[in-house]
Amino acid sequence: MTMKHIVYLNNYIGSEIVSVRNNQSACSQAANNKIAGIVISLKKNSCKIDVISSGLLGYNRLAIYRRFVSQLKGERLTYSSAIGIPLISTIWSMLACFHELKRIHKIDNIDNIIFYNFKPEVAFVAYWAKRKYGIPITVEYEDGISDLKPSFKTWIMKKTEELIMPHIDSAITVNSFAEKKFSVPVETIRGVIDSDFYNKCHASKKNKNGIFTILYSGGLNQKRGIYVLLDSLKYIKFPCKIQITGGEGIKTDDSRVELLGYLEYAKVQELMINADVLVQAQLVDSPFASESFPSKLFEYIPTGNSIVSSALPDVVCFAKDALFYYDNDSAEELADVISNIYYQHDNRGKEEKLEELCRENMPPMVGKRLMKILA
Known part of the structure; x- marks a missing residue:
């Protein structure tokens, strides 16, 4: 079986980055477990995975955080550089994540990209990679925006979903009722047993x-x-x-x-x-x-x-x-x-x-x- 090379764009927040960027409240252990579970699941099925985390912690302080390399289930995990200024942090993270993806693709061709939700800092990176390199992209659709209060952030996520949805090749949903949103091949993955x-x-x-x-x-x-x-x-x-x-x-x-x-x-x-x-x-x-x-x-x-x-x-x-x-x-x-x-x-x-x-x-x-x- 030929080994697939997959880039997984998400917002994994491990303890190693919490200590560096100092924001425990941004860390969701359940979300981290799901991301880690998908990584090990793909690894068990002859895939090589590069994980790129936007590293956004929801902070609001004037600080720049450097790129940080770690590991997740034995696979390379890269936290992109980040800046602690709202809106600018999202744009910064998009550019930093795309730069990281471009570097990875230059070394070893990417076969697929999975991106976490229609968050602009990862969704647009996946879209640009598809446009530039022709790489198939898969959205991991988690929670949607139904629980978010009306705000500029909610509007941005909604617009991101509208813009990126027509370009996805497949989808992973977190529950079976969300499958109806998609016209592409879809699989419901509620979680993974550790x-x-x-x-x-x-x-x-x-x-x-x-x-x-x-x-x-x-x-x-x-x-x-x-x-x-x-x-x-x-x-x-x-x-x-x-x-x-x-x-x-x-x-x-x-x-x-x-x-x-x-x-x-x-x-x-x-x-x-x-x-x-x-x-x-x-x-x-x-x-x-x-x-x-x-x-x-x-x-x-x-x-x-x-x-x-x-x-x-x-x-x-x-x-x-x-x-x-x-x-x-x-x-x-x-x-x-x-x-x-x-x-x-x-x-x-x-x-x-x-x-x-x-x-x-x-x-x-x-x-x-x-x-x-x-x-």
């Missing part, structure tokens, strides 16, 4: 001797459903503790809640392994639900622990009865589901179904699906 974490889960001796533990690890904003979980606590009467990781800005007077803030990812993984219940609470009643998928589930699933999720249509379509569900974004229903798990003391045979989801979404299998749509 095989290293999967092996760690199966090798770990879970510490389940203490108090019943409920873990929420995800975005701490309204659309992610954190307030549904917090509201549910008034209906939960049994002894338990609730651990919440990531970000800042939420408050509660409930003494059972531990607000842990940002943690090293290895520590978050340890918490997931040892939790009794893992909660995914993204709102069903939101435009965001039609264009997104809670990728946090791909971190929860390998643990084999009880997972409680809002009944998002695409989650139910994907996981079927491997998860526990609650309806109507209801805090009381969420509490009822968690309480039933506590009192029944079993996972209703869901471990086998979670194991099946792991097998179906390991890197080699995901890579085979990706290769179907790459020219």
